[in-house]
Amino acid sequence: MSAVICTEGLTKYYGKTLGVADLNLEVKKGEVFGYLGPNGAGKTTTIRTLLDFIHPTRGRATIFGLDTHRDGVKIKKQVGYLPGELELYKNIKGGEFLRHFAYLRGGVDWKYVQELAERLDFDMSKPIRSLSSGNKHKAGLIQALMHKPELLILDEPTVGLDPLMQQEFYRIANEAKKQGQTLFISSHILPEVERICDRVGFIRRGKLIKVEEVLDLKEHAFRQIEIHFANPVSKEEFENLSVVKDVRVEDSVLRFTVAGPLDAVVKTAAKFEVINIISHEPNLEDIFLTYYGGDENAAS
């Protein structure tokens, strides 16, 4: 598969502050690539550099094989972009805002715009001024999707969306992938990336520390599990399971860490009367520390 996005040593400093350093990244045609990192990691900087809104301190990037700086105008025709922070004209209605973008793009399928608005529960008749940040975000999403571009670059697309709308967005993203569109999605939420992406790049303090297939990630994904039993249990049977670590027991509550499939754990627990199972996803810092030892220079 050919690369839709390719960066070579892409680096951006804001004065002395590091935005992103020595980024070598390749996003393949038709894949959904998750760009995962905590706040301040350099996600927005990367995206803004890719779109030529800011100039790299050094290094370069291509999109569709074209230089992002020299061929910026040509590239943008086939890119849908959702900025992390959206500045909108406040004195027009949502629908007028979208019409304006449709016009700039030389016309789009307005039925598709209406369908998106309906699915995301976006009211086009309300003035932008009166919209909550979540609703402004929806306008931004529709604007990015409306011309069915070859490449979607979405900076934290689910921030500010309520859970139902998040699910709808995941469906829309899946459909885009099925249509052959390529998606580059930044996020600070691991389960979200696991759910919609094919590959994920972990970025931390301006450095890409690892790129992994999501399938591999799930295989060694770990989480903290808490099982509440009806009666006190002993921890031995659980300690013998190969996927289980750090087993602690307090009366009838068992706590442990699981890395890998849950099957054996569930079957062992089922021998006793189970009241509740609580699973805690690890946060990003835990993942960085566990897999990559917090090593910022780990190979990508």
Ligand SMILES: Nc1ncnc2c1ncn2[C@@H]1O[C@H](COP(=O)(O)OP(=O)(O)O)[C@@H](O)[C@H]1O
């Ligand atoms: N315009 C700017 N001027 C100075 N520093 C900036 C600017 N934008 C971002 N930074 C800094 O660059 C680093 C990366 O920020 P950013 O790319 O916004 O991260 P993310 O999108 O992952 O939260 C942070 O330390 C941030 O403070």
Ligand SMILES: [Mg+2]
């Ligand atoms: Mg950001």
